[in-house]
Amino acid sequence: MTRPAPTTAAQRREAVARAFGEHGEGAARVARELGVAPSTVYRWAQKGDDQRDSSERLIAACQELAHSSSYDELTIEHVARTAGVAVRTAFNCFPTKKSLFGAAVQDAGVRMVTAMAREVSLPADPLAGLRDLLVSGLRAAQDQPSAYLLFADLGVPPADDQTSPWHEAMVAPCERLITAAIADGQLPPYEEPAVQARMLVAAARSLNAMVVTGTPPETVEPLMARLPLLLPPA
Numbered sequence: 001m002t003r004p005a006p007t008t009a010a011q012r013r014e015a016v017a018r019a020f021g022e023h024g025e026g027a028a029r030v031a032r033e034l035g036v037a038p039s040t041v042y043r044w045a046q047k048g049d050d051q052r053d054s055s056e057r058l059i060a061a062c063q064e065l066a067h068s069s070s071y072d073e074l075t076i077e078h079v080a081r082t083a084g085v086a087v088r089t090a091f092n093c094f095p096t097k098k099s100l101f102g103a104a105v106q107d108a109g110v111r112m113v114t115a116m117a118r119e120v121s122l123p124a125d126p127l128a129g130l131r132d133l134l135v136s137g138l139r140a141a142q143d144q145p146s147a148y149l150l151f152a153d154l155g156v157p158p159a160d161d162q163t164s165p166w167h168e169a170m171v172a173p174c175e176r177l178i179t180a181a182i183a184d185g186q187l188p189p190y191e192e193p194a195v196q197a198r199m200l201v202a203a204a205r206s207l208n209a210m211v212v213t214g215t216p217p218e219t220v221e222p223l224m225a226r227l228p229l230l231l232p233p234a
Contacts, residue, residue: 012044020045026064026145038064039084055093055103057083062104063146071154076100101149102162108146109166115140126180127187130228133173134204138224141208142217151209170201178231188234200227 019030019041027041034041042057061083065074076097080090094100116136123129141147150163174197181187190196207224211217 015041016045020060027060028064038082042082042084054083054085054089058085058090058093058100059104059107061085062100063108063149066104066149066152066154067145069154071101071156071160074101074154098160098162101156101160104146105149105162105166108144108149109163109169111144112137112140112147112150112166113169115144123177125186126177126184127228130174130177130181130200131225133177134200134224134227135221137170137204138208138211138217138221142211147208148212151205151212153209167201167205170204171197174200181231185234187231196231200230203227203230 015030015034018025019027027038027045031038031041038061042061045057058079061079062074065079065082069078074097076090076094077087079100080087083090085093090100094103116133123132141151150166156163171194175194178187178190178193178196182189182193204224204227207220207227211220
């Protein structure tokens with residue numbers, strides 16, 4: 001059941017906050033509940049204290065459309081219409097689809113890393129820290145709708161794929177924790193701890209993909225927590 005469409009400035013500000021706030025529900029969901037078009041919510045967001053520039057709205061629209069569109073379908077024209085941005089303005093912001101997609105991926109990666117940083121602390125037990133790091137990544141992927149861009153298969157050509165640096169960024173902290181676990185005698189010495197770290201990150205990426213595409217988190221999280229057990233004990 002839809003709510004009455006907002007008629008006052010305060011109601012419109014509330015709708016914008018719901019759509020784009022720290023724990024935003026997304027323009028499509030808010031618009032659906034209010035019985036208005038997503039572009040209307042973006043237009044409200046452009047005005048007053050809640051103003052967002054065209055680039056931000058295009059990025060948000062790209063992230064939202066990715067849940068129901070392939071990479072081929074994510075044209076600048078399509079994203080611009082959804083964002084309520086003139087096509088000419090959209091091309092001024094992002095001359096190519098690759099540049100728009102890259103900005104959307106960058107934003108999604110920053111959001112996920114920020115969410116993980118809130119959960120992860122320096123561990124006294126390196127293996128427990130490794131488990132917590134992987135699980136925090138899963139929870140961040142679950143809680144951040146934009147993470148869909150990082151893990152779902154959108155059919156992006158290799159030349160346009162810009163998610164690899166974000167997956168690569170997970171290797172270093174995993175390697176540090178594995179190295180610390182070796183030093184503590186929890187794991188046997190490895191000639192190349194980075195190889196073990198890449199193995200864990202690849203497995204974690206598959207589990208994160210399951211969550212963002214609809215597998216219940218309660219099914220996936222226990223599997224993620226057990227990934228460090230793939231490493232042979234000392």
